[in-house]
Amino acid sequence: MLLDKEYLQRNLEKTRSALEKKNLKEAVIHSKNLPVLRLTRLLKNFSTKIVFEYLEMLDTNYVLKILINFPEEYSAELLIMMEENKMIDLIALMKVDDAVDILKHLEKEKRKLVLSALNEEQRKEINDLISYSEEMIGSYAENDFLYFKKGKLIEEIISEIKNSSKSIEHKDYIYIVNDEIELKGVVSFRDLLFNDRKTVVDEIMKKEVFAAKMSDSALESAQRLKSRRLKQLPILDDRNILVGILSMEKAVEILSDELTDGFLEFSGVRGEESFFTHPKESIKLRLPWMAFNIFLNLGAVAVISSFEATIAQVAILAAFLPMITDMGGNVGIQALSVSIRSLALGEVQIGDFFRAFKKEIKIGIFNGIVLGAIFGAVAYFLQKNILLSIVAGTALAVNVLVAGVVGGTMPFFIKKLGKDPALMTGPFLTTITDITGVSIYLGLSTLLILQIIA
Numbered sequence: 001m002l003l004d005k006e007y008l009q010r011n012l013e014k015t016r017s018a019l020e021k022k023n024l025k026e027a028v029i030h031s032k033n034l035p036v037l038r039l040t041r042l043l044k045n046f047s048t049k050i051v052f053e054y055l056e057m058l059d060t061n062y063v064l065k066i067l068i069n070f071p072e073e074y075s076a077e078l079l080i081m082m083e084e085n086k087m088i089d090l091i092a093l094m095k096v097d098d099a100v101d102i103l104k105h106l107e108k109e110k111r112k113l114v115l116s117a118l119n120e121e122q123r124k125e126i127n128d129l130i131s132y133s134e135e136m137i138g139s140y141a142e143n144d145f146l147y148f149k150k151g152k153l154i155e156e157i158i159s160e161i162k163n164s165s166k167s168i169e170h171k172d173y174i175y176i177v178n179d180e181i182e183l184k185g186v187v188s189f190r191d192l193l194f195n196d197r198k199t200v201v202d203e204i205m206k207k208e209v210f211a212a213k214m215s216d217s218a219l220e221s222a223q224r225l226k227s228r229r230l231k232q233l234p235i236l237d238d239r240n241i242l243v244g245i246l247s248m249e250k251a252v253e254i255l256s257d258e259l260t261d262g263f264l265e266f267s268g269v270r271g272e273e274s275f276f277t278h279p280k281e282s283i284k285l286r287l288p289w290m291a292f293n294i295f296l297n298l299g300a301v302a303v304i305s306s307f308e309a310t311i312a313q314v315a316i317l318a319a320f321l322p323m324i325t326d327m328g329g330n331v332g333i334q335a336l337s338v339s340i341r342s343l344a345l346g347e348v349q350i351g352d353f354f355r356a357f358k359k360e361i362k363i364g365i366f367n368g369i370v371l372g373a374i375f376g377a378v379a380y381f382l383q384k385n386i387l388l389s390i391v392a393g394t395a396l397a398v399n400v401l402v403a404g405v406v407g408g409t410m411p412f413f414i415k416k417l418g419k420d421p422a423l424m425t426g427p428f429l430t431t432i433t434d435i436t437g438v439s440i441y442l443g444l445s446t447l448l449i450l451q452i453i454a
Contacts (some may be wrong), residue, residue, distance in 0.1 A: 010036060013331050018052065028057050040069040047448055048074075052081050060309040064090055068098050076105035088117045096122070097142045097250075100129045128243075137221040138214035140254065141235045147175040148201065149185060155197035161189075170247055172231040176205045183209060183242045194378030211236050212246065222251040245335030293430075300325075300434035307442035317445050320379060320392045324441050327371065328399035334428060335360055335407035337415055343411055353412040360408035362402035372397025389444075395441035 011033040018027035024050075031039050043051050043066070055063050055078065067075045067090065079087045079102065091099050091114050100141045103111050103126065115123050125143070133137030146168055150158050157174060174192065176185040185205030195204050211234040215350040225246060233246040304321075339356060348356070376393025379384060387396040407429050 008034065010037070012042060015039070016042060016045075018323050019043075019050060022050065025308045027054055036065045037067055040066055042164055044070075048077060050079075052078055056082075060089060060093070062095050066225050067102075068094065070242060072101045072104050073453065075104050076341065080110065082166065084113065088114055092118055092122065095142070095144065096125045096129060097140070100126055100139065103130060104134075104201065119176050132214060136214065137216045137218045137235060137246060137275070140218055140246055140250045141294070142247055142250065144246050145170045145175070145245045146173070146248065147242055149180070150176055150202050152201050153197070154192050154195055154201055154204075157201060159162060160190055162283045162300045169195055170232055172246060174201075175209075175234055175242055176201060177242055181241050183236060185209060186234070188261075209234060211423050213238070216241065218254050220419055222254040223248055225251045226255065296428070297434070299431050300438060303435050303438045307438075307446060317388075317442065321438065321441065324392070324396050324399055324437040326386070326402040327375075327396055328402050328437045329430050331364075331367065331400045332403035332407035332429045335363075335404045336411065339408050339411040343415060344423045350412055353416075356408050356412060357405065361401075364404035367404070368397035368400040371400055391444045392443065394444065395437055398440050399433060399437035402436045403429070405430050 011030045014030040015027050015034060018030060019022070030318065034042075043054070046054075056065065058066075070078070074453065082090075091102065094102070099122075103114065106114070115126065116127070127141060129141060146161060148160070161168075161171065161174075162191065171189055172186050174189065175183055176187065178184055185202070185207045186202060186209045187205045192201075193206055210224065210228060210230065212224070214235060214237050221233060221235075223250065231248050233244060233251070234242055235244045237243050339348075372393040375396045376389040379392040380389035383389070
């Protein structure tokens with residue numbers, strides 16, 4: 001039965017109201033009429049204690065559906081609060097890749113306890129995946145995909161797929177293997193439907209298959225899937241045995257995490273920090289970067305100090321400094337964000353440095369002239385001093401150009417050095433734009449100080 005929007009909204013509000021009143025029995029009744037995704041979004045607005053008590057009143061299968069839609073850290077936190085037997089039962093019911101994601105966030109002793117309680121096959125599959133770091137594609141391998149032995153007729157494959165429709169999630173591609181499960185080809189479900197059912201699948205399969213090895217970079221594998229516009233990427237072990245796939249959903253997750261981590265690191269927050277990170281660990285991750293920033297900013301302080309006499313004679317010069325430095329920082333962040341995003345998604349490579357440079361020069365010149373003219377006009381309106389307005393406008397225009405070029409190209413340079421552009425570019429960008437803006441602005445002011453005063 002299709003549920004209309006009004007009906008869903010009523011039940012959503014009733015569930016919310018019941019949870020707010022801590023009337024968990026009523027919340028359970030109304031929430032049963034909600035899609036799991038809507039319910040998990042709602043539950044995220046309540047305390048862990050309320051969510052845990054609510055989950056305790058649900059049957060195991062429904063709790064499982066909710067847990068796999070929560071962030072991994074949060075699911076792990078809720079599982080730890082449960083009785084050991086219930087925690088083990090829930091993890092045993094999960095798909096292997098979901099179980100691995102959550103187990104990584106459990107303490108070592110808890111993880112050992114869970115693994116020892118699972119059957120031998122589950123334990124082996126989980127241990128195989130959990131041994132790979134998050135940087136390797138092996139840790140993202142999913143095992144719910146379709147593969148068939150060579151020599152089968154298309155009608156046989158279609159019949160078997162129909163019977164497996166409830167248990168297999170990814171059916172976009174069908175992989176063809178030999179008796180040793182070595183990958184030999186691939187065929188799309190669409191190709192099966194548009195070919196003679198009596199045809200042997202070997203005749204229509206593509207023998208050249210793009211695949212990844214378990215130890216390959218997760219990010220590069222996700223970028224490869226995206227750039228080639230694939231829906232799945234087969235994953236092989238060292239013996240070329242087909243062991244799993246990288247799905248489009250997982251690839252998007254990897255690319256999104258990389259993008260998010262990049263912007264977090266640009267702000268001085270490490271990617272491994274999350275909302276659930278202990279305050280002590282968060283301090284360890286954030287403080288060194290902030291301390292480093294103090295010493296970088298001493299460069300701008302030194303430049304301003306050297307123009308102390310100029311500022312003392314024309315105090316109004318100090319009023320325009322924040323606008324010039326902030327505008328440079330804002331423009332630089334814009335260009336930086338585009339470059340880091342493009343590098344993270346694999347849209348550009350290190351060799352595209354000069355393309356980025358030319359692009360930012362053009363943008364910087366145009367934006368610099370326009371923004372410089374606007375700022376110069378504002379300065380004149382406020383102070384009625386034509387020379388001061390020209391100096392302020394020129395300084396801002398040049399700083400906009402420099403900031404755009406530095407922000408747009410420095411990630412390529414740092415990436416070439418083998419370093420993380422998101423982590424290193426931010427501090428240098430702000431320091432360069434601050435020094436450039438201050439130097440030009442106060443330098444020109446010093447040269448023209450007599451005319452400005454007059």
